[in-house]
Amino acid sequence: MHELSIAMGIVDAAMDEARQRGVQVSAVHLRLGALSGVVKDALLFCYEVACQDTPLAGSRLIVEDVPVVVFCSRCNDTRVLGSVQSFSCPECNTPTMDVRKGKELEVSHWRLRNERAASGGSPTECTQAE
Amino acid sequence: MSEPRLVEVRRNVLKQNDVIARSLREQFREAGVFVVSLVSSPGSGKTTFLEKTLTLLQPQYRVAALVGDLATENDAVRLARSKAPVKQITTGTLCHLEAAMVQNALSDWDLHQLDFLFIENVGNLVCPSSYDLGESLRLVLMSVTEGEDKPLKYPTIFNSADVAVITKNELAAAVEFDWETARKSIESVRPGMKIFRLSAKTGEGMTEYLEFLGQQLRERHSVVLR
Numbered sequence: 001m002h003e004l005s006i007a008m009g010i011v012d013a014a015m016d017e018a019r020q021r022g023v024q025v026s027a028v029h030l031r032l033g034a035l036s037g038v039v040k041d042a043l044l045f046c047y048e049v050a051c052q053d054t055p056l057a058g059s060r061l062i063v064e065d066v067p068v069v070v071f072c073s074r075c076n077d078t079r080v081l082g083s084v085q086s087f088s089c090p091e092c093n094t095p096t097m098d099v100r101k102g103k104e105l106e107v108s109h110w111r112l113r114n115e116r117a118a119s120g121g122s123p124t125e126c127t128q129a130e
Numbered sequence: 131m132s133e134p135r136l137v138e139v140r141r142n143v144l145k146q147n148d149v150i151a152r153s154l155r156e157q158f159r160e161a162g163v164f165v166v167s168l169v170s171s172p173g174s175g176k177t178t179f180l181e182k183t184l185t186l187l188q189p190q191y192r193v194a195a196l197v198g199d200l201a202t203e204n205d206a207v208r209l210a211r212s213k214a215p216v217k218q219i220t221t222g223t224l225c226h227l228e229a230a231m232v233q234n235a236l237s238d239w240d241l242h243q244l245d246f247l248f249i250e251n252v253g254n255l256v257c258p259s260s261y262d263l264g265e266s267l268r269l270v271l272m273s274v275t276e277g278e279d280k281p282l283k284y285p286t287i288f289n290s291a292d293v294a295v296i297t298k299n300e301l302a303a304a305v306e307f308d309w310e311t312a313r314k315s316i317e318s319v320r321p322g323m324k325i326f327r328l329s330a331k332t333g334e335g336m337t338e339y340l341e342f343l344g345q346q347l348r349e350r351h352s353v354v355l356r
Contacts, residue, residue, distance in 0.1 A: 002226055002257040009143050017139075029136075030143075037259035037286045084285045086318050095321030105260065107141040 007046035027111035068102030154264030161241035170271035172253030184212035
C-alpha cells in the first residue's frame with residue numbers, strides 16, 4: 001500500500017506548480033502503466049485523502065491506463081500485451097522482455113483554473129482539449 | 131480574464147527517488163561494490179538465505195547488509211551472527227524501502243571497503259517493485275511452500291527482478307512442489323530469467339548461486355579476487 005505516499009507526492013507537486021504560477025490546479029492527468037506497480041483504485045482513493053485540507057481539495061485525478069507495449073524481434077514490430085502475466089508476442093508467441101511502454105507513473109498535464117482564481121476571481125474550469 | 135488551460139508537464143512522480151537511485155548507482159560503481167537487493171513475500175526465508183550468503187561469502191569477499199523491517203530489529207540481530215556489518219532500516223508503517231533510506235543508512239559506511247552489499251527489502255511483493263534502490267541486481271525469492279503460481283499473482287515484481295531464487299527446497303517433497311509449473315510461471319512473466327533452486331538450511335544449491343554472484347562481481351567491476 002504505497003499509493004498514499006505516491007498520491008501525496010502528486011499533491012505536493014501540484015501545489016508547487018500552483019504556487020509558482022499563481023494559479024489553481026483543478027485536475028491532475030496521470031499516465032499509469034500496467035507495470036508501474038501502482039493500483040489505480042487505491043491511488044484514486046488515496047488522492048482524495050491526500051488532497052484534504054490542501055489547496056487541491058476538490059480537485060480530480062484523471063488516470064490514463066497505459067498497457068504494456070513490447071517489441072517482438074521476430075515480427076520486427078511493437079505489440080500490445082493483453083496481460084502482464086504473459087510476456088510473449090500476441091501474434092507469434094515469441095517470448096520478449098523488450099518493454100517499450102507500461103512502466104509509466106507520470107503526470108502528463110495539469111488542468112489549471114484561470115489565473116485570477118488564486119486571488120479570488122471565480123474559477124472557470126477548462127473544457128478544451130477533451 | 132485569461133483562459134483556463136491544460137498544461138503539459140510529463141513529470142515522473144517518482145523522479146525524486148529515481149534521482150537518488152541514479153546517484154547511488156554511480157557511487158556503487160565508483161566504489162566497486164556490487165549491490166544485490168532482495169524482495170519477497172513475508173516468510174519466504176530472506177533472512178535465513180541472507181545470513182547463509184553473508185557467512186559463505188566472507189572468507190573470500192568483504193560483505194555487508196542493510197535490512198528493512200517494519201518494526202523490529204530481529205532480522206539485523208540474526209544477520210549479525212554472520213559477523214558481517216549489518217544495519218537495520220526500520221520503516222515504521224512504510225511497506226517498502228526507498229532510495230533515500232538506503233542513502234541515509236549508508237552515510238557513515240565506506241563503500242570502498244566492500245565487495246558486496248546486500249539490501250533486504252521489507253517483505254512485500256507489491257510495493258518494492260516501483261522503487262529503484264540503485265542496486266546492480268534484484269533477486270526475487272519465493273519458497274516452495276508458497277505455491278507455484280506466485281509469479282503469475284505478482285507479475286510486476288517478478289518482471290522487475292533479474293534473478294529468481296526458489297528457497298526452502300528441503301521442503302519441496304513434503305509440499306509436493308511442482309518445479310516445472312513454477313518454472314513455467316516465472317518464464318511467462320519474465321522470459322529468460324535466471325533461476326536458482328536451493329536450500330539455505332541444508333546448503334543444497336548454494337554453491338552454484340555463490341559462484342554466480344562471484345562471476346557477476348568480476349564481470350561488472352573487474353575486481354580481482356583477493
